[in-house]
Amino acid sequence: MSDLIKLSLADIQKGLKAKKFSASEVTSAYLNEIDAANPKLNAYVSIENEQALSMAKASDEKLAKGEGGALEGVPLGIKDLFATKGAHTQAGSHILDGFKPEYESFITNNLWQDGAVMLGKLNMDEFAMGSSNETSYYGAVINPHRASGSNKDLVPGGSSGGSAAAVSAFLCAGATATDTGGSIRQPAAFTGTVGIKPTYGRCSRWGVVAFASSLDQAGPITRTVEDSALMLASMAGFDRLDSTSVDLAVPDFAAAIERGVKGLRIGVPKEYRMDGMPDEIEKLWQQGLAWLKDEGAIIKDISLPHTKYALPAYYIVAPAEASSNLARYDGVKYGLRVNGDSIDEMYENTRAAGFGAEVQRRVLIGTYVLSAGYYDAYYVKAQKVRTLIKRDFETVFNDGIDAILTPATPSAAFGVNDQEMKADPVKMYLNDIFTVTVNMAGLPAIAVPAGKDNAGLPLGLQLIGKPFDEETLFAAGRVIERSAGLDFTPKKWW
Amino acid sequence: MSLVDTRTPDPKKFIKGATGDWEMVIGLEIHAQITSESKLFSGSSTKFGNAPNSNVSFVDAAMPGMLPTINQECVRQAVRTGLGLKAKINNRSIFDRKNYFYPDLPQGYQISQFKDPIVGEGIVYLDMGKDGEVEIGIERLHLEQDAGKSIHDQHPNMSFIDLNRSGVALMEIVSKPDIRSSEEARTYIAKIRTILRYLGTCDGNMEQGSLRADINVSVRAPGGEFGTRCEIKNVNSMRFAVAAIEYEARRQIDILEDGGKIDQETRLFDSKSGKTRSMRSKEEAHDYRYFPDPDLLPLEFDDEFVAALAKDLPELPDEKHDRFVNEYSITSYDASVLISSRSNADFFENVAKGRDGKLSANWVINEFFGRLAKEELDVSNSPISAKQLGGIIDLISSSDISGKIAKDLFEIVWGEGGDPADIVEKRSMKQVSDTGAIEKMIDDIISANPEQVEKVKLKPQLIGWFVGQVMKASQGKANPQAVNKILKEKLGL
Numbered sequence: 005m006s007d008l009i010k011l012s013l014a015d016i017q018k019g020l021k022a023k024k025f026s027a028s029e030v031t032s033a034y035l036n037e038i039d040a041a042n043p044k045l046n047a048y049v050s051i052e053n054e055q056a057l058s059m060a061k062a063s064d065e066k067l068a069k070g071e072g073g074a075l076e077g078v079p080l081g082i083k084d085l086f087a088t089k090g091a092h093t094q095a096g097s098h099i100l101d102g103f104k105p106e107y108e109s110f111i112t113n114n115l116w117q118d119g120a121v122m123l124g125k126l127n128m129d130e131f132a133m134g135s136s137n138e139t140s141y142y143g144a145v146i147n148p149h150r151a152s153g154s155n156k157d158l159v160p161g162g163s164s165g166g167s168a169a170a171v172s173a174f175l176c177a178g179a180t181a182t183d184t185g186g187s188i189r190q191p192a193a194f195t196g197t198v199g200i201k202p203t204y205g206r207c208s209r210w211g212v213v214a215f216a217s218s219l220d221q222a223g224p225i226t227r228t229v230e231d232s233a234l235m236l237a238s239m240a241g242f243d244r245l246d247s248t249s250v251d252l253a254v255p256d257f258a259a260a261i262e263r264g265v266k267g268l269r270i271g272v273p274k275e276y277r278m279d280g281m282p283d284e285i286e287k288l289w290q291q292g293l294a295w296l297k298d299e300g301a302i303i304k305d306i307s308l309p310h311t312k313y314a315l316p317a318y319y320i321v322a323p324a325e326a327s328s329n330l331a332r333y334d335g336v337k338y339g340l341r342v343n344g345d346s347i348d349e350m351y352e353n354t355r356a357a358g359f360g361a362e363v364q365r366r367v368l369i370g371t372y373v374l375s376a377g378y379y380d381a382y383y384v385k386a387q388k389v390r391t392l393i394k395r396d397f398e399t400v401f402n403d404g405i406d407a408i409l410t411p412a413t414p415s416a417a418f419g420v421n422d423q424e425m426k427a428d429p430v431k432m433y434l435n436d437i438f439t440v441t442v443n444m445a446g447l448p449a450i451a452v453p454a455g456k457d458n459a460g461l462p463l464g465l466q467l468i469g470k471p472f473d474e475e476t477l478f479a480a481g482r483v484i485e486r487s488a489g490l491d492f493t494p495k496k497w498w
Numbered sequence: 499m500s501l502v503d504t505r506t507p508d509p510k511k512f513i514k515g516a517t518g519d520w521e522m523v524i525g526l527e528i529h530a531q532i533t534s535e536s537k538l539f540s541g542s543s544t545k546f547g548n549a550p551n552s553n554v555s556f557v558d559a560a561m562p563g564m565l566p567t568i569n570q571e572c573v574r575q576a577v578r579t580g581l582g583l584k585a586k587i588n589n590r591s592i593f594d595r596k597n598y599f600y601p602d603l604p605q606g607y608q609i610s611q612f613k614d615p616i617v618g619e620g621i622v623y624l625d626m627g628k629d630g631e632v633e634i635g636i637e638r639l640h641l642e643q644d645a646g647k648s649i650h651d652q653h654p655n656m657s658f659i660d661l662n663r664s665g666v667a668l669m670e671i672v673s674k675p676d677i678r679s680s681e682e683a684r685t686y687i688a689k690i691r692t693i694l695r696y697l698g699t700c701d702g703n704m705e706q707g708s709l710r711a712d713i714n715v716s717v718r719a720p721g722g723e724f725g726t727r728c729e730i731k732n733v734n735s736m737r738f739a740v741a742a743i744e745y746e747a748r749r750q751i752d753i754l755e756d757g758g759k760i761d762q763e764t765r766l767f768d769s770k771s772g773k774t775r776s777m778r779s780k781e782e783a784h785d786y787r788y789f790p791d792p793d794l795l796p797l798e799f800d801d802e803f804v805a806a807l808a809k810d811l812p813e814l815p816d817e818k819h820d821r822f823v824n825e826y827s828i829t830s831y832d833a834s835v836l837i838s839s840r841s842n843a844d845f846f847e848n849v850a851k852g853r854d855g856k857l858s859a860n861w862v863i864n865e866f867f868g869r870l871a872k873e874e875l876d877v878s879n880s881p882i883s884a885k886q887l888g889g890i891i892d893l894i895s896s897s898d899i900s901g902k903i904a905k906d907l908f909e910i911v912w913g914e915g916g917d918p919a920d921i922v923e924k925r926s927m928k929q930v931s932d933t934g935a936i937e938k939m940i941d942d943i944i945s946a947n948p949e950q951v952e953k954v955k956l957k958p959q960l961i962g963w964f965v966g967q968v969m970k971a972s973q974g975k976a977n978p979q980a981v982n983k984i985l986k987e988k989l990g991l
Contacts (some may be wrong), residue, residue, distance in 0.1 A: 087562065087563045093562065095562070103562070105556075105562070106561075107556055107561070209566075210563065210564075211563040213563045214562075214563065216792070217792035217793050245567055247566070247794050247795050248565075248792075248793070248918075298850050324789060324794050327787075328597050328606070331597060331599065332562070332606050334599060334601075347601060351599055374597070374789055375789035376785045379787075379789070383789060407886065
């Protein structure tokens with residue numbers, strides 16, 4: 005039955021409808037695979053066996069009656085950042101020890117309404133702060149991919165490292181993820197999976213533990229572009245409880261995937277050609293442009309002049325919001341409490357013990373940039389930069405560009421416990437160089453696996469779209485996926 | 499905010515010091531709880547007095563992933579209040595986070611409005627009686643969340659937290675530093691409270707904490723530069739406000755006259771000792787790290803939204819006052835008393851409609867309000883209705899009863915109820931206006947008292963003795979005007 009876990013979302017559904025297998029069988033197959041793989045990959049922080057089997061059973065009952073939603077019986081993994089009622093929800097942090105919410109996030113609720121089955125909660129960088137999934141209180145996630153001939157552990161990227169690794173290693177049919185500066189797209193690129201960060205406002209943030217509210221956006225990580233479209237269609241939608249949610253109908257994304265790129269104008273931003281960028285990345289980028297051109301797209305050189313300010317501005321805005329968003333983890337109401345002789349001491353003890361080094365670093369940065377006397381120089385200026393970045397994109401889209409093609413990451417996956425990045429956090433932050441601008445501008449972008457480096461490690465390309473035009477991204481992403489025609493199944497070593 | 503002095507120094511308000519006169523400068527921040535069913539950003543009830551932590555949603559408790567959603571009713575209430583304060587309504591305002599750690603602040607920040615409040619500058623007029631009208635500038639009004647409550651007396655070394663109030667909508671109404679005495683401050687709070695109650699935007703219950711004030715006090719040489727201010731936090735009664743201001747001004751004067759200087763600080767008023775004490779200095783002041791709340795979009799509405807609210811605004815105290823003076827020909831002072839609350843004003847209008855305004859005002863203010871106050875009642879639970887009081891006044895106007903009898907009648911109606919005209923009829927309380935009957939009584943009295951008749955001719959003011967005799971003979975029912983008239987004729991005065 006191990007073939008069941010290799011099916012795409014669409015094929016699982018077809019098989020279920022044709023009664024070739026049951027939802028319980030698919031779910032069990034995944035649970036068995038998780039049991040075997042998780043001790044090595046550490047993708048799940050919590051495996052919800054009982055809940056998964058009972059949800060699958062409920063799906064089977066519906067399917068037997070010819071009923072069922074768009075994702076009926078499809079087993080999914082859920083990033084630990086999403087509130088799931090009665091289940092582990094700790095944002096990969098020690099400070100939320102034992103926290104099980106009494107509520108379900110808007111997005112997961114949508115998925116369950118559509119019949120999806122929850123396998124468990126996926127590992128992640130603590131509070132989604134990281135690019136390697138090494139800041140998790142639950143330990144690093146290991147990338148299922150290894151360089152050919154090497155047995156060195158690689159990172160799956162972050163912060164949705166658990167989601168990417170689980171999808172790549174067939175530990176779920178698809179996974180929810182979130183992206184604040186690249187946390188869906190970078191891990192997708194590192195694991196040969198498809199990750200889309202939709203337009204800000206497309207998916208409700210209600211019930212998703214906040215990192216940086218103006219940048220956070222949820223999306224799926226899947227093995228194919230089609231699966232991505234199917235999953236996003238279920239996750240997305242207007243939510244009146246999220247003031248930043250946008251009241252727009254959710255298009256039939258799946259209907260757009262085979263639309264092709266004929267006549268589309270694809271922009272190539274010159275500012276994304278970085279000094280010291282590996283040849284393989286440059287070659288991949290050119291290859292991607294060639295594929296799109298072959299299918300009738302028009303390639304245009306464009307300029308996004310404020311790109312170079314995006315990363316520094318991001319590392320002001322995101323920590324600023326995070327420092328405030330994480331103030332609620334104070335030991336008073338839920339999660340970890342480390343007592344002290346006074347309330348201030350209790351706060352200090354709890355937060356010192358509960359937050360890891362990277363979270364503490366960002367809380368400190370955020371507190372600093374919002375402080376009296378520094379606010380204008382940092383936060384206000386960063387917001388101005390943000391406006392300029394947005395304007396860069398508006399200008400090119402107004403000039404007729406339909407989508408922009410860039411590399412997803414400046415390199416393939418790197419090693420676990422990389423000493424250089426450990427010594428210099430900015431080196432780690434540079435992983436997001438191609439992705440943060442998109443969050444700053446609130447735009448949708450998809451990372452699609454497009455090639456492999458010399459060591460056989462997956463590499464991804466990123467397509468950036470107009471606001472609420474995820475359909476074009478699915479169409480163009482599908483062209484890249486089809487043109488690449490590669491198998492990104494990791495060679496099993498675990 | 500740049501400080502502008504709008505007032506001319508008034509020697510009557512100066513405080514005598516050892517080195518000369520001093521003048522107080524006062525500005526108030528009034529926190530008024532908005533009257534609404536649910537909280538500013540959640541659906542929880544705002545009901546007062548529920549069991550601790552029973553009005554708490556996931557949002558109020560700041561559970562992970564919870565988001566605020568603006569309550570439109572609170573927005574309407576704030577705009578209505580702004581209109582009542584004759585203030586500029588800002589069609590676009592922004593919610594900011596005010597960050598600080600405290601156990602009864604579950605989010606670790608209060609959602610407030612910092613740079614762009616929903617309401618801008620406005621004006622409030624104070625009727626200071628003999629001193630005339632005083633104009634107090636409103637700097638702004640903004641929306642913000644209330645915090646929860648810390649309870650420190652339930653456990654030897656722990657505090658308890660009640661989040662029922664956490665997230666309840668407040669309006670912070672900030673005055674300009676235009677107030678120059680504790681009496682003006684008291685009148686200002688009372689006026690704001692009256693306006694809020696007229697509008698129905700805040701119940702104004704200071705005992706329950708629905709209305710409380712932070713009072714900024716400084717002193718200076720009359721008309722001089724503004725001094726350094728101290729802020730007295732969370733004063734929850736008008737009496738305490740007066741006491742706190744008086745104490746604080748005197749404290750500052752004593753320091754300055756001893757050659758010291760005032761430290762800008764936050765102070766607390768202790769109602770038991772009547773003193774203020776330091777809470778935290780400027781150096782210890784929180785850096786609130788205000789920034790726009792990314793969970794909320796800017797609050798925007800159009801002119802039509804404001805116009806619709808303006809259209810449905812009730813008549814406000816100032817307008818009602820002026821109308822009462824014009825329509826009922828009553829004094830400005832009486833009008834001020836009558837408009838002190840909407841229900842009082844409505845009662846008066848129900849009495850005065852179609853009747854003599856002055857007479858109605860006298861009766862409503864002196865007899866009716868006086869009696870209510872004595873019995874600690876108010877209009878809503880008064881034993882006497884406007885219709886009944888109007889009936890009594892009708893009987894006075896038609897000369898069926900005298901003012902004195904009317905007071906007896908008022909007592910009867912107050913105690914026993916009933917229709918005043920019926921009571922007068924049944925108990926034969928009507929005054930005697932029948933001149934024949936009065937003449938007969940007068941003739942009897944004149945003939946029985948020849949000495950008095952001689953005296954009154956020399957000293958006409960002795961007529962009062964004859965009036966008294968007639969009233970006695972008639973058991974108070976003779977019409978005093980008729981008695982006077984006939985007496986004068988018969989006595990040849």
